[in-house]
Amino acid sequence: MTAVPDFDELLNNAQHTAYHLEMRDGYMLDGSYAAWKANGQLDPRNQWPWWYDLVSSAVSRGVAVHRARIISEPISSYIRFEHEVTGPLNVKAGEKVRWLPRRLATDIALPGNDFWLFDNTTLLINHFAGNGDMTGKEIVTDPAVAELCASAFDKVWERATPHEEYQPD
Structure with a gap:
């Protein structure tokens, strides 16, 4: 198994693209989510300035x-949280974000895990426990796996609604 570089290193070395596919309805239920759930307020740029700086630099x-x-x-409570922080954090940093209701993905061949795909060649696969805690990461450079993930991402991206237009119920 290939050693897993830091995410920052992978994004900083990307030259053309960094595509992320998320398929879970809940992730690590950290303090940010708990604070948002308790009072409905969160300033994502203050909470995650490193993310904003990293993404805006890549863009x-x-x-x-x-x-x-x-x-x-x-949507789950966690996805509502993600939706609310996406505009002021991800989109402002320069990310393009889209949302696809699961019912519209039935005929798309999807990989079993969330991933980041850098320059269509290097995959960072994220492994999660049932409660959303991250249990591990791996790097995959097999061209066939990268092609499968790129194809899945492209199909999801084509169907998904841009963040600015997606209105959760």
Whole structure:
């Protein structure tokens, strides 16, 4: 198994694209989510300034950073949280984000795990426990696997609704 570089290193080395496919309805239920759930307020730029700086730097170098989320509807509380922070954090940093209701993804061949695909060659596969906690990561450079993931991402991206237009119920 290949050693897993830091995410920052992978994004900083990307030259053209960084595509992220998320397929879960809940992730690590950290303090940010708990604070949002308790009072409905969160300033994402203050909460995650490193993310904003990292993504905006990549975008300014010409890297297309795209995130597609496959979600169940009605959406979970966690997805509502993600939706609310996406505009002020991800979109403002330069990410393009789209949302695809799970019912519209039935005929798309999807990989079993969330991933980041850098320059269509290097995959960072994220592994999660049932409760959303991250259990591990791996790097995959097999061209056939990269092609499968690129194809899945492209199909999801084509069907998904841009963040600015997606209105959760």
